[in-house]
Amino acid sequence: MEILDSLRVLNYFPLAELEVGQHFYWEIGNFTIHGQVFLTSWFVIALLVVASLAATRNVQKVPRGIQNVMEYALEFIRDLAKNQLGEKEYRPWVPFIGTLFLFIFVSNWSGALLPWKLIHLPEGELAAPTNDINTTVALALLTSLAYFYAGFKKKGLGYFAKYIEPTPVLLPIAILEDFTKPLSLSFRLFGNILADELVVGVLVLLVPLFVPLPVMALGLFTSAIQALVFATLAGAYIHEALEGHGEEGHE
Amino acid sequence: MDQLIPAASVIAAALAVGLAAIGPGIGQGNASGQAVAGIARQPEAEGKIRGTLLLTLAFMESLTIYGLVVSLVLLFANPFAG
Numbered sequence A: 001m002e003i004l005d006s007l008r009v010l011n012y013f014p015l016a017e018l019e020v021g022q023h024f025y026w027e028i029g030n031f032t033i034h035g036q037v038f039l040t041s042w043f044v045i046a047l048l049v050v051a052s053l054a055a056t057r058n059v060q061k062v063p064r065g066i067q068n069v070m071e072y073a074l075e076f077i078r079d080l081a082k083n084q085l086g087e088k089e090y091r092p093w094v095p096f097i098g099t100l101f102l103f104i105f106v107s108n109w110s111g112a113l114l115p116w117k118l119i120h121l122p123e124g125e126l127a128a129p130t131n132d133i134n135t136t137v138a139l140a141l142l143t144s145l146a147y148f149y150a151g152f153k154k155k156g157l158g159y160f161a162k163y164i165e166p167t168p169v170l171l172p173i174a175i176l177e178d179f180t181k182p183l184s185l186s187f188r189l190f191g192n193i194l195a196d197e198l199v200v201g202v203l204v205l206l207v208p209l210f211v212p213l214p215v216m217a218l219g220l221f222t223s224a225i226q227a228l229v230f231a232t233l234a235g236a237y238i239h240e241a242l243e244g245h246g247e248e249g250h251e
Numbered sequence B: 001m002d003q004l005i006p007a008a009s010v011i012a013a014a015l016a017v018g019l020a021a022i023g024p025g026i027g028q029g030n031a032s033g034q035a036v037a038g039i040a041r042q043p044e045a046e047g048k049i050r051g052t053l054l055l056t057l058a059f060m061e062s063l064t065i066y067g068l069v070v071s072l073v074l075l076f077a078n079p080f081a082g
Helices: A002-012 A035-056 A065-089 A091-113 A133-163 A168-206 A212-243 B004-041 B043-076
Strands: A025-028 A031-034
Touching: A025 A035, A031 A035, A035 A065, A035 A091, A035 A133, A065 A091, A065 A212, A091 A133, A091 A168, A091 A212, A133 A168, A133 A212, A168 A212, A168 B043, A212 B043, B004 B043
Parallel strands: none
Antiparallel strands: A025 A031
8 A cells, every 4th residue: 555655656647737629548556547538548448459460360371361461560560660770680570669650650641530529428538548648658668768778788787888988978978868759759659640640630510511521631640750750769778879870860 | 907818828828839841741741851862772671761751750740739729828728818
């Protein structure tokens, strides 16, 4: 009980302060969580699991149907990781980067394509899980953990040498960078998805029929690009941690 | 006094996203212009240039999105509205 009480401090952590509109609150222990985000992300996870099970249930030598689609997705992710991390290092990071990409991609598109509005909640509404800042912050912090892990695993404590190379004068900036990376990652994804939904919402308010369609198509495009950007940046950060300083052209 | 904070917040929200759009607008224009020049010079590299261009445009766009996030905070989660 005491542990839970001390954890309650987390509830006042400013991450959850940014709330647009209403949320469907669940109380678990002392935590208040946004139920609608959990429902939709469980749906996304279930969709991905079912798709990968269906693709691997009966593996053929000549891929057809869903197996073909999933092989294409896998090759896409592998190329993405290979482009960022290089031929030698990329293999262990394909699952992580691929999970990020697929989860964000399917979340964004589920928010844009599925008629969530047909399901009524007591309060709040179902939408893409990535339009909640807590989801994107969680994904961005996972990315931070991943690149610290990559650096420590490769170089041990020598990883900290990158903070004072080429000169110790830049130490504050190097430390600051570790904070701005998850911040910019999470804000970029959250802002883009929420902006898409707001623009579509405003247009639907003004003209309910047909006119919002091009904006929705643009929303699909930008959400796909944002998933790609998130995965690419995660790969770039991990690569930077593996290689040390020198490649900081991705911001 | 009570009216002042909402009014100032709305103006600040509009200014935040409007001013944040200037720099990325210039940057995106530059990048697209250079990309067009590159394609005109080397049409066979079009696919690669387009891919890189889209990615960099997304990076620049995220700068405006930061302004948008600030304005959303001012509108929906204003810490001073009390």
